[in-house]
Amino acid sequence: MTIESQEHIALRAAVAALGQRHGRGYEREQLWAEAAKLGYLGVNLPEEHGGGGGGMAELSIVLEELGAAGCPLLMMVVSPAICGTVIARFGTQQQKEKWLPGLADGTLTMAFGITEPDAGSNSHRITTTARRDGDGWILTGRKVFISGVDIADATLVVGRTETASSPGAAPALKPCLFIVPRDAEGFQRSQIDMELQAQEKQFELVLDDVRLPADALVGDEDAGLLQLFAGLNPERIMTAAFAIGMGRYALTRAIDYAKTRQVWREPIGAHQAIAHPLAQAHIELELARLMMQKAAALYDAGDDIGAGEAANMAKYAAGEACVKAVDQSVHTLGGNGLTREYGLASLITAARVARIAPVSREMILNYVSHQSLGLPKSY
Incomplete structure (x- = not known):
């Protein structure tokens, strides 16, 4: 079934x-x-x-x-x-x-720019600002760890608009999203030197008074976090899918090896010390997929609040399951697990991405403890 x-x-x-x-x-x-x-x-x-x-x-x-x-x-x-x-x-x-x-x-293709050097996971500390300039906008700020900017036609940049709440009051900053073309004047990128082996490169962005037309703003200027999290929930669901797929790939390689690698009388997969950790990794990947499917179903049904909790849980579970599956797969192959022939060694680094991006496992635990369990915040 x-x-x-x-x-x-x-x-x-x-x-x-x-x-x-x-x-x-x-x-x-x-x-x-x-x-x-x-x-x-x-x-x-x-x-x-x-x-x-x-x-x-x-x-x-x-x-x-x-x-x-x-x-x-x-x-x-x-x-x-x-x-x-x-x-x-x-x-x-x-x-x-x-x-x-x-x-x-x-x-x-479009990239997505939210992370900043000094803001980390705190979207409320984003300092990239957009100020009105006639009928358009001027965008100023920095972003870091932005994937694929070199191959993207534009980047959907998260900035904050300066809106005065009342005459004479200090401006309030609300998060908004802007489409920034790759060739926009003042839009600069520099590649980050990563040890992670991936087809898509990571970049730091500098937005130096980038002038944008009025129609560069996506959605309502006053919608704030609603629009932002409409994109972040799918990001978490898809990161879970990315991690589950990676874990399954590693596990398949390990299972094939364990079925055929023979040192004593039986293949090594006959020994419980090899078989049981692989079985556990499979179980945890399947459980993570179930939570991912729940998150996707809630999101597709329009339940943004319910999807937020499930998407965070799915991303957490998938990240943990992926790291464990990759680690156990490399261990199953022994020295062969570190060779290019089997293609697992590079996953040792790649698997960690699912734990730390786009949001760390600790911030997800914060979310669940506060939003799901109702525990007080320490920050």
Whole structure:
């Protein structure tokens, strides 16, 4: 018995076949183009704008299965999931017509800029500000650890608008989202030297009085955190999918090895010291997937509050399960687990991403202790 619909089962099988054709040595551009052509990149976007009319449930299946085949597309977390969702929900008709068809068919890509050097996980401390300039805006600030800016046509930047609450009062800062084209004057990027091996690079951004037209603002200037978290919940769901896929890939390699590696009379997988930790890793990945499916279902049903709790829990569970699965898989292979031939060693670093990004496990525990359990804050 499965909790997935026949459509979801078919989608999972089709994407798995695509991932197997490309495999661990995939070329990102080729896989991106083929996934787009098959309708997988925009499966969550509205049909009237070229998408598949689905939601996070379908998009998370795509990313998970590609990850399980060893060829995850990290920009799926950002471009269709965060940026596409925010524009579909809150963008103007003109913004939807300009961006959504391209995001759906892969011809346009959008990055997402929220993290700042001094703000960390505290979105209330964002210092990138937008001030009105005639009919437009001037954006000033810095961002860090922004994925794929070099390949993105634009970046959806989280800034704060200066709004005076009353005459003579100090301006209040409200979070807002702005579409910043890659070639905008004053929009500078520098690549961060990462030890993490990934197709998508990380960048620090400097916005030096970047002038934007009025229609660069996405949604309502006064909506604040509502629009921001409309993008962050999908980000957490998709990060969970990314982690589950990675964990499944590592576990599959370890299981295949444990079935065939023979030192004594039986393959090493016959020994409980090898078999039981792999079984535990499998169980924890399956449990994480269940929470991810719950989060996606709640989000797609329009329950943003319920989805917020579930998405954070899913991201936490998937990150922990992924790290454990990768670690146990490397351990199962012994020295071979550190060779390029088996492709597991690089995952030791990559698996940690699911624990620390886009929000750390500790901040998720803070969220659950405060929001779910009602415990007081220490900050």
